[in-house]
Amino acid sequence: MTSTQTIALVGGTGRLGTLIGNALLDKADVQLRLLIRPGSRPKAAGLVQRGAQIVEGGIGEEAGDALAALCQGVSTVISAVQGGPEVIIEGQTRLFRAARDAGVKRFIPSDYSLDLFKVTPGHIPSSDWRRQFASVADAERGKMEVVHVLNGGFLDRGVMFGFIRVIDVDSQTAFVCGDGKQPMDWTTYADTARYVAEAAVDERPIPRKFCIAGDALDFEGIVRAYEEGSGKTLRVQRLGSLEDLDGSIDQLRKAQPANMRAWLPLMYYRSMLNGEGKLDQLMNDRYPSIRPTTVREYVAKEGL
Numbered sequence: 001m002t003s004t005q006t007i008a009l010v011g012g013t014g015r016l017g018t019l020i021g022n023a024l025l026d027k028a029d030v031q032l033r034l035l036i037r038p039g040s041r042p043k044a045a046g047l048v049q050r051g052a053q054i055v056e057g058g059i060g061e062e063a064g065d066a067l068a069a070l071c072q073g074v075s076t077v078i079s080a081v082q083g084g085p086e087v088i089i090e091g092q093t094r095l096f097r098a099a100r101d102a103g104v105k106r107f108i109p110s111d112y113s114l115d116l117f118k119v120t121p122g123h124i125p126s127s128d129w130r131r132q133f134a135s136v137a138d139a140e141r142g143k144m145e146v147v148h149v150l151n152g153g154f155l156d157r158g159v160m161f162g163f164i165r166v167i168d169v170d171s172q173t174a175f176v177c178g179d180g181k182q183p184m185d186w187t188t189y190a191d192t193a194r195y196v197a198e199a200a201v202d203e204r205p206i207p208r209k210f211c212i213a214g215d216a217l218d219f220e221g222i223v224r225a226y227e228e229g230s231g232k233t234l235r236v237q238r239l240g241s242l243e244d245l246d247g248s249i250d251q252l253r254k255a256q257p258a259n260m261r262a263w264l265p266l267m268y269y270r271s272m273l274n275g276e277g278k279l280d281q282l283m284n285d286r287y288p289s290i291r292p293t294t295v296r297e298y299v300a301k302e303g304l
């Protein structure tokens, strides 16, 4: 017989966090506790209606006693926050220390990406911040397990077909640099959330890097999966070599240093196309009840 576990979630009002919260509430024997910033309560209404408790506060400098209250009696703390270094390094460090000091068993930081541990320093600033947080966590974790969930890119309208824009659905065009022969990992937000929920309640030890993916396809494989899933034919636009991509990223960054949206998506795509962010060993089998969505299935289901 299993006893009820209390799981704490920070970032539960966000896109991924809401899905993680719901995946946890789908489980029997889970009490969900959320850290919610004043003013963000309405966004948590759905989770609260399903039984989640709220601790009011954030992980910024104002955090104070809220973090100890959040972590009291909790087995796993999950972070699904998004932000700059003040959130990813400083805020998560506050949360992590509160969790460790409260005797929490497992901490899942807000990574949910390609293998950020293999990405060349400087290639993706937001991966640099996550590695910086990870080195603090490695040094200070004591007995607490730290699990980095790595899922590649999100296989969703907003990311594969939006932010990174491998395929632009409106113009029916797929974009690539280099030969495109490197397999790339993709997982939906919803499947990632389900894996996170399983990892959160798992009583067995979990490896430091927990890698999962719905699909691992090279560029041609993605184009084929889209065409099969949609019944449409894509136009392929080749944008030069990977060196040309380096040049475009440098130019865009110099022109608009503060506008990350101008160059960050290309950085992620580069680290997928050149293979440096490829996940090593997928661990989907650890939770066989989840059968993650493939690119073809997603395209067909969403009518893209």
Ligand SMILES: NC(=O)c1ccc[n+]([C@@H]2O[C@H](COP(=O)([O-])OP(=O)(O)OC[C@H]3O[C@@H](n4cnc5c(N)ncnc54)[C@H](OP(=O)(O)O)[C@@H]3O)[C@@H](O)[C@H]2O)c1
Pocket (backbone or CB within 6 Å): 010, 011, 012, 013, 014, 015, 016, 017, 036, 037, 040, 043, 057, 058, 059, 060, 080, 081, 082, 083, 087, 091, 110, 111, 112, 113, 114, 151, 152, 153, 154, 159
């Ligand atoms: N692999 C991929 O392709 C991919 C793509 C997108 C995102 N991601 C990753 O997924 C994770 C979640 O992203 P998302 O898109 O779901 O984020 P999001 O929708 O922007 O949500 C961010 C969450 O962080 C919370 N937050 C921010 N600063 C906070 C603070 N100081 N204290 C407490 N909470 C704070 C926000 O709370 P409020 O509601 O109070 O603002 C919100 O709940 C991130 O690690 C992101 O990098 C990965």
